[in-house]
Amino acid sequence: MTDVPSPTPDATGGPAPLVAPNFITEVIEKDLAAGKYPEIVTRFPPDPSGYAHLGHIFASFLDYRTAVQYGGKFNLRMDDTNPELVRQEYVDSMVDDLKWMGLDWEDRLYYASDYFGRYYEYAEQLVRQGDAYVDSVSAQEMSRLRGNAHTPGTPSPYRNRSVEENLDLLRRMKAGEFESGAHVLRAKIDLSSPNMKLRDPVLYRIVKHPHFRQGDAWCIYPAYDFEHPLQDAIEGVTHSMCSLEFVDNRAIYDWLMERLGFQPRPHQYEFGRRGLEYTITSKRKLRRLVQEGKVSGWDDPRMPTIRAQRRLGVTPEAIRNFASQIGVSRTNRTVDISLYENAVRDDLNHRAPRVMAVLDPVKVTLSNLDGEKTLSLPYWPFDVIRDSPDGRVALPGGERVAPEQAVRDVPLTREIYIERDDFNPEPPKGYKRLTPGGTVRLRGAGIIRADDYQTDDTGRVTHVTATLLGEDAKAGGVIHWVSAGRGLPVEFRLYDRLFRVPHPEGEQEADDDDSAGPSEHDAEHTAAPVDAGYMRYLTEGSLKVLHGFVEPSVAGDPVDTRYQFERQGYFWRDPVDSREDAPVFGRIITLKDTWAKEAQKAEPARPKAAPKPGATPKADGPAKTLTPEQEAEVARLTGLGAADADARTLARDEALLAFVGGAVQDSTFGQVASWTVNDLAVGLRGGEVKVQAADLAPLAALLAGGGITTRVARDALARAAASGDAPVAIIEREGLNAGLSSDDLRRAVQDVLAANADKVEAYRGGKTALMGFFTGQVMRATGGKADPKALAQALGEALGG
Template identity: 45%
Template sequence: MTNEERSLNFIEEIIEEDLKEGKYEKIVTRFPPEPNGYLHIGHASSICLNFGLTQKYNGYTNLRFDDTNPTTEETEYVESIKDDIRWLGFTWKEELYTSDYFETLYGYAVKLIEKGLAYVDDISAEEMAELKGTPTEPGKDSPFRNRSVEENIDLFSRMRDGEFEDGRRTLRAKIDMAHINMLMRDPILYRIKHAHHHRTGNKWCIYPMYDFAHGQSDSIENITHSICTLEFVPHRELYDWLIEKLEIYPSKQYEFARRNVDFTVTSKRKLLQLVTEGFVEGWDDPRMPTISGLRRRGFTPASIRNFCDRIGIAKRDNLVEYSLLEFFIREDLNKSAWRRMAVLDPVKLVITNYPGGQDEMLEGENNPEVEGGEGSRQIPFSRELWVEREDFMENPPKKFFRLGPGLSVRLKHAYIVKCEDFVKDEAGNVTEIHCTYIPESKSGHDTSGIHVKGTIHWVSVPHAKTAEVRLYDRLFKVEDPGNEERDFKEYINTESLQVIPNAFIEADLANAEHGKGYQFIRKGYFTIDKDSTSGMLVFNRTVTLKDAWAKEIKKG
């Protein structure tokens, strides 16, 4: 569905009305991540929304890092965020940091003090909470609420100069301790935090709170539509109050609902736990819902953008099925992934009537779903082949259309073979399948007149390359592992990663390209991993060919 075909979402309706009324010459949005972790699929939705709106309405989007908490922020996270946004296909106009505005924000705070709208408070966090009141009971004034403007200016200056230890004093807005919105009951604007900042070093020891920095930074950048998630609805009143009292550019905040994805968590705190406690190997582990994890697993930018477009935005939180995200990557890779053959659980097949020492080159299309096949590759064929163990049964049932005594199948791109006998070891495991082939049955040139119902894939033994194959599945066993009533780590799927150390792959895969998807015929979609070396390729399974979880959920 194109943008023109679908109906407008409620933010687009607001923008179109604003443009119609001539409120703005240009639509300006911002994406304001805090650099305290890697971006996840939830951020992707916000990225697509903010950048997509300004693409549609010929505006621009700024990337602004909300770096007001120096104890949790790192340059590593800044760089990863920029990489993820670029990879998704978006470009920001300005790369900005809230720390760029520290001096301006400090001046705004002084202006509020001078207008009698802010004061320095000495009470502790515990005392502040006690005086806050409840949703049904008004709060009580701090004993320091009525300090003079001069005293507040002096104390705030000394806070900046580092005279007081962490937590000793705060700067609070003077609004209304009986306000129905508890966030308006004299909220904290600045706190003391003696910590090294990733950009400003030790220049500052007081830092603005998010609620103070957010709206003012938007105003400085002339943001027309500041788009947040629903938890910021109660904050909008303070956002507007600060802009009004400071008499600065009137940016406007709008909220949309989060789209949580089932079978995963997107809390940065919980994702960090997964990393630091060793449940995953890092932020880009292919089981993580981070954009870098999805990228490493083999998801494409288009699949994520299409997913975000399909789920859209709304005013009510909703749980989206992970299988929908898988649908979009299957749809994308089906059109773009080259087909190759790989055998993950091998058993040897010997064609007894094929000349020993002989081999030949067969031809296979790269992608039969695309007109022209995107070219073709040469596939070496020989007397000895690797096939999947599951493609042979010693005592097959009636509707088993693969290999078994007396059964015939077609080898993909090759010949029809008939199973004559097999060999077992002392433990009873099949070690070799002996077949004969029909020379006249070559794919594309079949004159044998024989028809078989089954086709299996294979890899020529003397030409095969080995690779490590990692089969990834969902990290959690339940739909809503982030439910606060339970420890999310109890629901980790211990079988979310299966490593096959020595799979056999088609020789052409030795030239596999990083970032490209490959369909291992009958096995799923795969991509080469960053752990690959010249001596050993590593492939990650992006997704299975079909939704294997739908049946499991129905069983449950």
């Protein structure tokens, strides 16, 4: 696979984005203040069984930037414990892509396989301590003996083997005497624990398959729950961050640290996983797309891999800015893909000079133009020049010059090309481009009038004859163009979303998504069959290939220049297939969200409800068509108190609708519906939410009565979703509802303002946006207990003096 060239420098020249304050940074600050650790050490542990993908962005950014912010160290670890799937190709690509994203682990690139010998020594130690045993039942029997949420586990007939027998069998497993599946090593913990993870988890399995780094040296491999905490401890990791599906695994983590006596020991902290709409991140499913030829490879620009996004032309600055906007919380959420796409657009808007390209050309002859004119046209529009921090703008290649120097020569010849859609013999109402006898402005060249046109046997326009009127005419629209004789012939590739639905996997899966750390959900530690249902949601025509022309000014530009082709989108030369004699330009992204526009077209018009007195009008969002049955369900849900937008989401999603069906139908229903849609949706689709909807009514009532803040409510909701405990019981047990007196609030405000005197002065000098900074600092200082309204009033009084 051909490598992708390095990105251009950061268009803004600004520093890398930081991690916003969150519950993990609060823990870190307390640990540092207490001297618990000499420095912070984090790690990102991808499983090299595929290419790095968009699911890795948030977790890797959180791990890396947290370490940087607190002056600590960041480790990159390849979790290569599955010999059947891990490959050197995947390691090399991950290392290269994560470096490209800006992560720096210095010399701390580790492999789980580096420590196979040490893991085994710890395994024997556990056996000698009576904390582990070799089990010889089948995988199916082991699953049965574990019981379920309502029935405690039953001891295996091999659970009480002697230490000597267990050591003998373990050593023979290591020596290769047994076939795969004959035996496993299990921890001896608690078969009656309500946490199923503690019911004697598997620590080692027999897998007779050569390892890409270790060859045939090993035929037993450690399970994730055994290897991962041990490697954290060996590497000196202090804060082991992982996604929420590992919350129950933390008990095994802590058990191992205690039994093996690590000091100082790492601790695990779980954050909500972040999915991305219209995307899959299961490496097994992505691998199948490649194997079945649905895409051209792992670097196909439609794929969600980092390598594909690099080839597409997305920059690391755009990816980091996207990651910084997501936010850290204790709840799983699916991120609106427009957040990612807009981060890409925002980055390119100030990076990509404007030029003209015609993708679907039709020839126009300017009958009154003799010879050739050379026009000097600007690369940048006025708004970008106006917003430039140094008053200068970039040429292709990055050199920053005065605006008047940021121009290029564009030839205007007798024959030009315009877009086929920019001429219409039978224009619809409101059409503002070229029509027979009509006028339109050519960008930078003046106004033309269409005098005649020709068509082929199918009625398709083949040629237009026009008159160049100069500036002495009126025109309602502006179109782009390229010289027919001087334009460069180009292949254009227009990429669209690979999937046409927001959740192509249906239920959100955690099969091998190592967005925070790899998991081993397959009992035999082998590749599980892949449900191909997601294939039916592939977007038809997600790649369109056109042949047109681009203005000749691009010929001498650096090959990694990103352009905005006016009215078409952002493009750059494909770094794999483009050649100097046969350039290929791929579209990085459209200028606007065309999906939202199409969704609005598809939605039948509905009468809008009159706004409430004093309400702020909201912009219309993309609407989605509902069946008559779903519309009836919306009416029922809104009648119970759900917001219209929440009701529409619930009506379309069976998992969410089933959950909220158990909610108490009183004044709390609207809040419970909101939490269901905005905080619990991803977990509900994946079957990960353990709390019942009926248990949320007391929480909603407590919030509505002012007994807790929104932050406390969401914190309790996240813990309840993971544990199944009633959220109000969690609040009372952990003292989360401890109020903040007015005196305590005023003291916190004064302390924050005193510690930020320079910002106070700037605020009073007119930088009122700093109010958000002060609010966040006081919220952090008070542990989130400050009432937002009281806090706003206290800050207003203190800053107004």
